[in-house]
Amino acid sequence: MPIIEAEGLRKTYRSKDREVRALDGFDLAAEQGTVTGLLGPNGAGKTTAVKVLTTLIRPDRGIARVDGIDVGADPQAVRRIIGSSGQFAAVDENLTGLENLEMVGRLYHLGIRAARARAAELIELFDLTEAGDRPVKGFSGGMRRRIDLAGALVIHPKVLFLDEPTTGLDPRSRIALWGVIKELVADGTTVLLTTQYLEEADQLASSICVIDSGRVIARGTSDELKGRIGGHRIVITLVDAADSEQARLVLARHGDGEVSVGESGRDLEVPVRSGAPALHGALADLEAADIRLHDAGVRRPTLDDVFLTLTGHRAEEATT
Amino acid sequence: MTSTWLADGWTVTWRNMLKFRRSPDYVVFAVLQPIMFVLLFSQVYGGSIRVDGTNYTDYLMAGIFGQTVLFGATFSGFGMAQDLKDGIIDRFRTLPMSPSAVLVGRTNADLALNTISMVIMILTGLVVGWRFRGTVVEFLGGVALLLLFSYSFSWVMALLGMLVRSPEVINNAAFMVLFPLTFISNAFVQTQNLPGPLEAFANWNPVSALVQAARELFGNVGDAPVPDVFPMQHSVAMVVVGSALLLVVFVPLAVARYSRTTGR
Ligand SMILES: Nc1ncnc2c1ncn2[C@@H]1O[C@H](COP(=O)(O)OP(=O)(O)OP(=O)(O)O)[C@@H](O)[C@H]1O
Numbered sequence: 098m099p100i101i102e103a104e105g106l107r108k109t110y111r112s113k114d115r116e117v118r119a120l121d122g123f124d125l126a127a128e129q130g131t132v133t134g135l136l137g138p139n140g141a142g143k144t145t146a147v148k149v150l151t152t153l154i155r156p157d158r159g160i161a162r163v164d165g166i167d168v169g170a171d172p173q174a175v176r177r178i179i180g181s182s183g184q185f186a187a188v189d190e191n192l193t194g195l196e197n198l199e200m201v202g203r204l205y206h207l208g209i210r211a212a213r214a215r216a217a218e219l220i221e222l223f224d225l226t227e228a229g230d231r232p233v234k235g236f237s238g239g240m241r242r243r244i245d246l247a248g249a250l251v252i253h254p255k256v257l258f259l260d261e262p263t264t265g266l267d268p269r270s271r272i273a274l275w276g277v278i279k280e281l282v283a284d285g286t287t288v289l290l291t292t293q294y295l296e297e298a299d300q301l302a303s304s305i306c307v308i309d310s311g312r313v314i315a316r317g318t319s320d321e322l323k324g325r326i327g328g329h330r331i332v333i334t335l336v337d338a339a340d341s342e343q344a345r346l347v348l349a350r351h352g353d354g355e356v357s358v359g360e361s362g363r364d365l366e367v368p369v370r371s372g373a374p375a376l377h378g379a380l381a382d383l384e385a386a387d388i389r390l391h392d393a394g395v396r397r398p399t400l401d402d403v404f405l406t407l408t409g410h411r412a413e414e415a416t417t
Numbered sequence: 418m419t420s421t422w423l424a425d426g427w428t429v430t431w432r433n434m435l436k437f438r439r440s441p442d443y444v445v446f447a448v449l450q451p452i453m454f455v456l457l458f459s460q461v462y463g464g465s466i467r468v469d470g471t472n473y474t475d476y477l478m479a480g481i482f483g484q485t486v487l488f489g490a491t492f493s494g495f496g497m498a499q500d501l502k503d504g505i506i507d508r509f510r511t512l513p514m515s516p517s518a519v520l521v522g523r524t525n526a527d528l529a530l531n532t533i534s535m536v537i538m539i540l541t542g543l544v545v546g547w548r549f550r551g552t553v554v555e556f557l558g559g560v561a562l563l564l565l566f567s568y569s570f571s572w573v574m575a576l577l578g579m580l581v582r583s584p585e586v587i588n589n590a591a592f593m594v595l596f597p598l599t600f601i602s603n604a605f606v607q608t609q610n611l612p613g614p615l616e617a618f619a620n621w622n623p624v625s626a627l628v629q630a631a632r633e634l635f636g637n638v639g640d641a642p643v644p645d646v647f648p649m650q651h652s653v654a655m656v657v658v659g660s661a662l663l664l665v666v667f668v669p670l671a672v673a674r675y676s677r678t679t680g681r
Pocket residue numbers: 110111112117118119137138139140141142143144145146184681
């Protein structure tokens with residue numbers, strides 16, 4: 098039985114002048130000990146889905162279960178086994194890092210002594226030792242974020258929900274967090290995380306759900322998804338826009354899909370099956386045709402590409 | 418679950434008290450403002466305002482007590498709105514804590530703060546010549562009554578704070594509503610000296626009942642006439658019943674609201 102389940106979730110936000118259907122038939126199933134990544138453009142409904150699963154809001158329709166417990170019927174039982182960190186750090190500005198975590202531990206009913214000990218452990222784990230005794234008020238954004246993430250791990254949660262956990266973290270903290278998550282998963286914790294970065298999902302998630310307009314539009318492993326949108330892309334920048342058409346024909350020959358030409362006529366891009374050989378071939382042909390280049394390279398698909406391919410619009414446009 | 422609300426409520430109280438200790442605003446409010454009010458009113462107006470049947474300092478103190486506990490309760494609204502704004506409520510709401518604990522902790526901490534203000538006002542009052550003229554039991558009853566009212570009103574403000582969600586709006590609204598309410602009452606002047614419609618308003622104003630009740634229990638009414646309207650004639654009972662009613666109505670409303678509120 099999946100440890101996280103959502104069936105047909107629907108949630109509509111109503112304000113005076115408009116209605117937003119944040120979730121519209123959202124389904125999800127995650128097996129124990131796995132990491133599921135929710136990917137989606139701004140406004141896709143990722144946070145709303147996490148809020149439903151972490152008992153913060155009730156859906157208008159549909160059912161959500163965590164470890165077999167109906168989230169709507171017994172939220173308190175769900176809260177006992179989950180850890181969560183929302184998109185925006187929920188920490189008390191006037192408390193120190195240690196006090197924040199001690200408070201969370203006490204409210205999980207660990208007892209004062211155990212809560213304090215766990216807080217100290219977490220401060221160390223998240224590399225905040227120097228800052229632990231200062232009020233959060235003076236913390237940088239990334240430090241605040243780390244306190245909030247530590248708050249999600251105060252108990253060893255059965256299920257962990259992380260909403261954009263690495264947004265605002267420097268590369269070092271990001272990689273450290275990935276390490277922490279991997280260790281938890283090795284110990285049997287199930288993780289659901291949202292992210293804007295395909296690379297992050299790549300690193301962590303055994304299964305990825307792409308969300309748009311409140312529902313899952315694609316799911317699979319990261320390799321499966323990448324397969325669907327083409328493995329790599331060749332990108333070139335021309336010196337002279339007049340070469341545009343000729344260059345397009347060359348790329349079309351080597352590529353494995355439609356060539357896109359940027360507005361200036363100088364930036365061209367094409368998906369390819371295997372990066373390096375295709376680039377070699379294309380560069381040779383471009384040189385033979387006497388087309389001068391500013392820049393040429395291979396890049397891996399980004400979240401943007403996933404959206405472009407799966408939804409037909411770019412991530413930024415998706416919100417409007 | 419029923420046994421956790423005490424422990425959880427205490428944890429949140431502890432957290433709120435830490436907050437008080439670290440924000441100078443609260444110290445100013447709890448310590449300096451009461452001293453200032455007592456000194457200003459007794460020393461500046463004391464000489465020129467005449468009241469029938471007693472001296473102005475004795476008359477004044479119950480008014481300042483009433484005003485302070487009334488404004489003190491608005492901290493609960495401010496605090497809840499601030500917690501929503503900061504998003505910390507979202508953390509609380511995903512923890513397996515008792516659903517009333519955040520509100521219990523809020524109102525408890527604010528009660529503690531108001532108690533401190535109260536003690537400081539009493540001491541300052543004694544310094545400028547105020548005396549309670551009844552028994553010690555009556556005096557303690559008066560203090561308890563003021564704090565009971567403040568505590569009940571805290572729950573009303575906490576609910577408002579969650580509905581309004583903006584600490585600034587709560588502050589301004591409190592000022593705009595409570596200031597006139599305390600000034601058009603018997604807190605600082607005797608109502609029989611007010612112009613007709615204002616006199617009627619002041620006599621039925623709940624703040625007047627609160628102040629009148631404190632004044633009676635502190636033995637500061639002297640020979641001053643008590644307006645012949647029901648709430649003024651039965652002020653102590655009115656405050657006790659009124660506070661109980663506020664609690665009966667607003668505790669469940671606030672807890673229900675809390676259970677479905679989210680931050681950002
Ligand atoms: N409290 C709210 N009131 C009204 N509308 C809301 C509220 N919260 C979210 N929405 C709307 O619901 C939709 C989904 O929002 P949600 O926050 O779930 O998206 P998201 O995928 O997390 O986006 P992002 O990547 O920007 O975090 C958006 O259109 C948003 O404007």
